[in-house]
Amino acid sequence: MRIxxxxxxxxxxxxxxxxASDLAATxxxxxxxxxxxxxxxxxxxxxxxxxxKMLADNGLTCCSTHESSQSLLxxxxxxxxxxxxxxxTSTACSNPGRVRLDTRDDVxxxxxxxxAAGKVLRDVGITFSYHNHxxxxxxxxxxxxxxxxxxETDPRCLHAELDTYWVQYGGGDSEHWCRxxxxxxxxxxxxxxxxxxxxxxxxxxxxxxxxxxPGIIAAADDSGCQWYIVEQDHCDGDPFDSLRISFEYLRxxxxx
Numbered sequence: 725m726r727i728x729x730x731x732x733x734x735x736x737x738x739x740x741x742x743x744a745s746d747l748a749a750t751x752x753x754x755x756x757x758x759x760x761x762x763x764x765x766x767x768x769x770x771x772x773x774x775x776x777k778m779l780a781d782n783g784l785t786c787c788s789t790h791e792s793s794q795s796l797l798x799x800x801x802x803x804x805x806x807x808x809x810x811x812x813t814s815t816a817c818s819n820p821g822r823v824r825l826d827t828r829d830d831v832x833x834x835x836x837x838x839x840a841a842g843k844v845l846r847d848v849g850i851t852f853s854y855h856n857h858x859x860x861x862x863x864x865x866x867x868x869x870x871x872x873x874x875x876e877t878d879p880r881c882l883h884a885e886l887d888t889y890w891v892q893y894g895g896g897d898s899e900h901w902c903r904x905x906x907x908x909x910x911x912x913x914x915x916x917x918x919x920x921x922x923x924x925x926x927x928x929x930x931x932x933x934x935x936x937x938p939g940i941i942a943a944a945d946d947s948g949c950q951w952y953i954v955e956q957d958h959c960d961g962d963p964f965d966s967l968r969i970s971f972e973y974l975r976x977x978x979x980x
Contacts, residue, residue, distance in 0.1 A: 725941050725952055727979045730971065731761035731787045733913065733955035737963045738766035748778050755782045757968045758975065763911075763953050764810075765790035765818065772809035779811075786810060787951045788885070788911060790818035790855065797837045800844045807850055814910065815845070816853040816885045828864035828872065835876035842881030853885040853910050861894030870901075874908065883908045888935055889915035889927060889957075898935065902943035911951040912944045914970065927956050929966050931973035941978050 732754045734741055741747045747767050754762060762784055764775070779786055789812055791803055796817050807815060817838065824830045842852040860870040874884070884905045888898040902909060916933030920926050930937065944952070952974070959966040 725945055725949075725974070725979055727758075727975055728760055729950065729952050730759055730974060730979070731763055731785075731951055731953045732757075732759045732967050732971075733763045733765060733790075733953050735766040735790070736954070736956045736959070736967055740963070741767040743768050744770045744774065747775070748781075751778050751782045751784055753964055754967065755784055757964070757971050759784070759954075759967070759971060761785040761787040761951070763788045763790065763951075763955075764812075772806055776809070776811045786812040787953065788812065788814040788816055788853070791815050793817050793819060793821040793823060796841050796852075800841045804845055804848050804850055808848075813849055814851045814853070816855045816911070818855050819857065820859075825859065825862075825869065828867070831864060831869050831872045832876050835873050835882075838873065839877040839881050842877070846881055851883055851910055852881065853883040855885040855913065856887050856894075857890045858894035861891075861896055870896075874905070879908050883910040885911040885913060885953075887913040887915060887955075888940060889913075889917050892917045892935065893925060899939045899943040902940060902947050902949070906947040909944060909947045909949045911953055912940075912949050914952055914954050914974070915956060916970075927958050929956065929973070930954060930970035931977065932969065937978060 737750050740750045764786055795803055823834050845852045856870055862869050886901055891898045891901055914930055916928040916930050916935050918928040918933035954970045956966045
């Protein structure tokens with residue numbers, strides 16, 4: 725992993741991106757921490773051309789975006805047009821939303837829709853990924869939902885944006901999944917996992933929890949991961965401090 729592959733997921737600082745001016749200020753802060761790239765999610769609606777200029781003004785790359793499943797599956801061409809104006813060539817389905825996932829057939833139906841959307845995006849030069857949570861670790865006739873989604877889709881049409889916290893929460897192993905998705909692992913969402921005094925799992929800055937980061941990063945590197953995206957769904961304090969703590973840990977311990 726190189727420092728040029730690090731990105732900050734702006735969902736972490738979503739409370740500071742509610743207006744265009746707030747977004748511009750946030751991008752300045754993120755760049756000042758040292759991140760060379762961001763993933764757009766949870767930000768104020770703004771013309772993509774304006775956001776592209778904000779990014780350029782701060783020397784930031786938009787490595788990807790998160791879009792709703794409804795938009796990606798039902799308005800795929802509109803998403804492609806938005807990304808073209810933004811100057812971004814990658815997006816991810818952040819959550820299957822209201823899609824029924826009660827049976828194996830439901831999962832296969834979602835896979836077919838993801839594959840179709842991915843083909844539309846691939847044909848115009850956009851890489852499409854799926855972002856997991858814990859629900860994908862349910863089993864249907866002995867098969868994990870995450871296995872079904874990737875086995876039922878074309879590797880050229882659907883890549884992976886693996887989330888380390890939610891893999892752990894779901895009972896999986898991030899190092900295993902990084903290796904299992906070799907060739908499809910476009911991005912890794914870096915989230916640490918710790919236990920509270922009340923014996924409940926929660927989010928933590930990278931290096932402040934219990935995940936085996938050297939092993940995970942090595943497996944992701946071996947699988948061809950392109951982006952390492954720091955995200956913290958909930959922070960105990962200032963989310964910019966959380967992004968800084970995670971960045972400094974990665975920079976000082978794991979970046980080559």
